[in-house]
Amino acid sequence: MEYYRAVFNEFLRARKLKCTGQRDSILDVFLKTERHLTADEIYGLAKKRNPKIGYATVYRTLNLLYEVGLAREVNWGDGKIRYEHKYRHRHHDHLICTKCGKSIEVFDKQLEKIQAKLSREKEFIPTHHQLNIYGVCDKCRKR
Amino acid sequence: MEYYRAVFNEFLRARKLKCTGQRDSILDVFLKTERHLTADEIYGLAKKRNPKIGYATVYRTLNLLYEVGLAREVNWGDGKIRYEHKYRHRHHDHLICTKCGKSIEVFDKQLEKIQAKLSREKEFIPTHHQLNIYGVCDKCRKR
DNA sequence: TCCATTTTGATAATGATTATCATTATCATT
DNA sequence: AATGATAATGATAATCATTATCAAAATGGA
Numbered sequence: 001m002e003y004y005r006a007v008f009n010e011f012l013r014a015r016k017l018k019c020t021g022q023r024d025s026i027l028d029v030f031l032k033t034e035r036h037l038t039a040d041e042i043y044g045l046a047k048k049r050n051p052k053i054g055y056a057t058v059y060r061t062l063n064l065l066y067e068v069g070l071a072r073e074v075n076w077g078d079g080k081i082r083y084e085h086k087y088r089h090r091h092h093d094h095l096i097c098t099k100c101g102k103s104i105e106v107f108d109k110q111l112e113k114i115q116a117k118l119s120r121e122k123e124f125i126p127t128h129h130q131l132n133i134y135g136v137c138d139k140c141r142k143r
Numbered sequence: 144m145e146y147y148r149a150v151f152n153e154f155l156r157a158r159k160l161k162c163t164g165q166r167d168s169i170l171d172v173f174l175k176t177e178r179h180l181t182a183d184e185i186y187g188l189a190k191k192r193n194p195k196i197g198y199a200t201v202y203r204t205l206n207l208l209y210e211v212g213l214a215r216e217v218n219w220g221d222g223k224i225r226y227e228h229k230y231r232h233r234h235h236d237h238l239i240c241t242k243c244g245k246s247i248e249v250f251d252k253q254l255e256k257i258q259a260k261l262s263r264e265k266e267f268i269p270t271h272h273q274l275n276i277y278g279v280c281d282k283c284r285k286r
Numbered sequence: 287t288c289c290a291t292t293t294t295g296a297t298a299a300t301g302a303t304t305a306t307c308a309t310t311a312t313c314a315t316t
Numbered sequence: 317a318a319t320g321a322t323a324a325t326g327a328t329a330a331t332c333a334t335t336a337t338c339a340a341a342a343t344g345g346a
Contacts, residue, residue, distance in 0.1 A: 016291090019269075020343075022293080022295095040333080045154050055334090056294075056296085057294060077218045080333065095265055095267045097267075098270065104267065106261045110253070112253050117240050118236075118254075122247050124280055128243065128277050131272065133261070133267070135267050136267070137265075141266075162312080162313095162318080163311075163324065163325080164311095165324080166324090194326090197325065197327070199304080199305090199325075203325090271342035
């Protein structure tokens with residue numbers, strides 16, 4: 001936690017950007033929540049500890065966290081970007097329940113290998129990828 | 144082609160919806176283009192053969208094509224929904240070049256199997272999925 | 287402390303998509 | 317072919333997430 005903050009501050013210094021209370025609050029909220037958060041949700045949480053915080057600052061800071069590699073952007077096709085921890089968190093994919101909106105993280109080594117193979121075959125240099133499996137989760141099915 | 148039109152008309156009749164010139168034009172444009180089109184692009188093409196056509200009708204018709212299963216919605220994370228043929232076209236995934244925006248279709252049987260396995264493990268009933276691999280294509284790399 | 291530079295927050299702007307609603311078109315039935 | 321109930325249309329307003337604008341405030345090196 002302390003380490004992640006240091007990573008961010010180092011990034012700011014290197015880019016001649018400034019450390020501010022708002023950026024601290026937003027990073028804090030982001031790090032403390034082990035969930036996929038939208039900008040709006042982060043705004044709500046950050047506002048609790050710093051009521052003067054504005055929407056634009058949340059968006060700006062999330063883009064910085066994305067740039068420095070602390071956050072990953074996730075797109076579930078509902079028109080909102082979600083953010084999840086990236087730094088020191090292994091890549092994974094998502095099962096997304098279309099009934100309740102909850103997500104389950106999954107990982108498979110073989111999957112990654114096949115993706116690399118497909119890219120190679122097409123002489124394509126992959127940078128990142130996103131696999132979303134939509135369906136109905138256990139709980140919703142039994143409901 | 145004629146068959147797809149019949150499928151759509153059958154769907155409309157079953158839902159007590161009406162066959163209209165606009166719907167014909169939009170379906171025609173959609174079927175004749177072997178590319179991933181946005182609503183805006185389809186609007187442009189449909190307007191050529193039927194200048195009176197409106198934006199809203201394009202969106203409404205695309206949603207119908209999605210419902211009847213003739214179109215698949217593709218989301219490449221750039222804020223626009225794209226449409227591609229689904230009926231009698233095998234499912235596939237996409238390599239998306241972040242330089243030129245072009246896409247390459249890929250398919251791997253093993254990939255589908257692994258996805259089914261991951262779903263099973265989490266007692267999740269998958270309905271559909273989307274895998275996007277982002278990166279740089281052959282042409283852009285050599286440029 | 288000073289000051290150049292960056293940040294901030296309020297709000298306007300943007301861009302894709304959807305909703306509204308008065309008018310028009312469709313189609314099964316006469 | 318005319319009727320009428322219902323659905324469709326198109327122009328445009330509304331929505332919603334995100335980005336841009338800009339004057340005022342905060343930061344941090346000198």
